[in-house]
Amino acid sequence: MKKNSLWLCGLVVLLLLGLAGCAKKQAQAPQPPSPANKNLILSSTTDVQDTGLMDVLIPMFQTQTGYVVKPIYNGSGQAIALGAKGEADVLITHAPSAEQPDVANGDFINYQLLMHNSYVIVGPPDDPAKIKGLSATDALKKIAAAKAVFVSRGDNSGTNIEEKALWKQAGITPNGSWYLNAGQGMAPTLLLASQKTGYTLTDLSTYLAQQKNLQLDILVQGGKALTNIYHVMQVNPAKFSKVNTDGAKAFEDFMLSPATQKVIADFGKDKYGQPLYYADAGNIATGGQ
Amino acid sequence: MSVIGDGMIQAGRLLISGDPEVLRITWRTLQITGTATLISVVIGVPVGVTLALRKVFGRWLMVSAVNFGMGLPPVVVGLFVWLLLFRYGPLGFLDLLYTPGAMIIAEVIIAFPVVAGFTLAAIQAINPKMRFQILALGANRWQFLWLLLREARLGLLAAVIAGFGSAISELGAAMMVGGNIEGLTRVLTTTIDQEVSMGDFVLAIALSVILLLLTFFVTAILTWYQQHRRQPQ
Known part of the structure; x- marks a missing residue:
């Protein structure tokens, strides 16, 4: 009986030691700049996650700006609905016909062409x-x-x-x-x-x-x-006071910056032999490829 | 079939090499489900004991509610918790949505009725004469409860195991209220779902194997405790 308890204690201690080891490693990440409101909710279409694009872009953005992005991936319809309720700060979606009514009624601002495929x-x-x-x-x-x-x-x-x-x-x-x-x-x-x-x-x-x-x-x-067109847009802080305006602006600026647009344009070339997205910041999207 | 085989091999590779990302996700899974299980036990056991011992008003209805709660569809729980925690929702001021805290809340709502239900059954399974005997021997209230819980420990550990099982296997609610955010709310189940969406079935199988091993390991410890403490010496 006592022997058994000892065994159990030993196991638990070993487990905890192992886990503590992992926790330590985690704490050694470099510290980026620190904005006042760090939490930024991105409501986005799923496919930019499924292709792995966001796994590249979000860490870049976080290191550069110190924001912590909480990306929530849904179909564009739901992603837009979340934004229109003020439950997100910034959006990436690819359904212009569903986006435009919310841009027109002022739910979203800074509606910008991001990329297409x-x-x-x-x-x-x-x-x-x-x-x-x-x-x-x-x-x-x-x-x-x-x-x-x-x-x-x-x-x-x-x-x-x-x-x-x-x-x-x-x-x-x-x-x-x-x-x-x-x-x-x-x-x-x-x-x-x-x-x-x-x-x-x-x-x-x-x-x-x-x-x-x-x-x-x-x-x-x-x-x-x-043609599949992606836009980036911010949720209007004039309508929703809880929106992280600075973070949303920083994110949109980052997405549209030449450096990020270059990453988007090159993304997937090595793996698939062709680009997955065509960077469009500042352009009007024209026909397919 | 080769996907499953490759997945098993990759699981071994990830475990042996101690892949830091996999370890982090596994540790986070253990933290979140462990906390949820603990809270479920802290709430569920007293509820189960009270319903088993006290002739409270509307007891039949409350027992029905607990039994109903044991089969709560997680996606419904997820939906309610999600809407409640919305920024502009009733509990938005807590600022909990898309945090491990939100996942723990959802998992507790799913797991605590399971713990309460098992506890209720375990206490009720004790021969009523035993209760009178304990009281007749002059036990005070707390001694009585302690002896009763000791007597029901087989069933109580089954309650903990079942509660842990429903917490760790949670996907729908965990995805909805946690958001599967890397480094924050990404746990094994949500990662598996994501890897399937990303087309990496081998990694999904590997993570599934790791999830199964983790669940087995924790359950085995509890079971060992349950079985070896059976005969007081």
Whole structure:
């Protein structure tokens, strides 16, 4: 009995010692400058996280400015809704049609073009609906006519809003057992489409990051209709007093600075052989690539 | 299948090399779920004991509430805690959203009914004659409670184990109120979810193996304690 207790104590002590060791290592990080209100909530679309872009940019920003960014990733629809409630300080989203009403009514200020890439329609390599090389709207028409499986994000994200706009342009209201509503992020939706041998609309960057797990090929790409545009904007402190104005401004300035824009433009080149994003600060985005 | 195999190998590699990021996330997981379990025990055991012993008014309804609480959908708990802690929400002044504190609150709400429910069952399983016997031997109130808890310790440890299990396995609520923020609220479950989204299934499996090992290790210590203390000497 006593022997056993001793054993237990020994184990616990060892465990604590090990953990204390880890804690010490953690405390040795260099100390950056220290603003008055350090906490900065970024409400952002998920795909900039899923590609790993934010894992590069946020540490850079934090070291340069001393702010602590709390990035909250959701579909653009929800990301915008959080900002419009004053629950975030700064936003990165890619659904211009959903952003603009909130810019117009003054929820968001300093609405700036950040970067763009493109949407693509991906599908099974044997392409049962024969959409390869078509325009986006023609491709959707053929998918609907063939009743081929199409997986929709169904989550009011930027990609989902773009998809709905494309169906509208094609003059089709998609429904039926071939049209699946995933209600999930881009990566799970791609995986679902791959497992169900279906088609889906995706941003190119998430597709490239996920490609090794998918049996999906790019079938439709290019054209102005498939341009995916990202904006950065601040939540209006005149409307929401709890907003970290200085932090939001610092973050937006950082994102639009030439140095950061260069990092964005180069991001992913080494891993995928092509850039994942095209830096746009100060430009008006023009057609796809 | 090769993903699972590769994941196991990578788990071994991460553990042997002592990858600092993985160690930090594991330690944070242990801190947050450990605190949540502790608070759940501090709240849940007295609630369970009271409901088992006292003929309080509306007892039946309260016991039902505890049993209902044992099956609370974590995503609902997460949603409520999230909305309550909003900057402009009722508890926004606490400034707790997207902190480990918020995760602990959500996990306590999920885990403490489990602890209370198990405690209630453990105390009620004691032969009522035992209670009279303890009192007949002249025990005061605190001695009575202490002896009763000692008698029910098998069930009480099961309560702690179950509470810890529901706290450490939490994903939905942890993601919502914690935000999976690197260096602050990123725990093993939320990291696994993120790695799946980022397409790194091998790392996701490796972290899953580490989460399972951690859960097994803690549970094994508690179980060892439970089983070896069974016969008072």
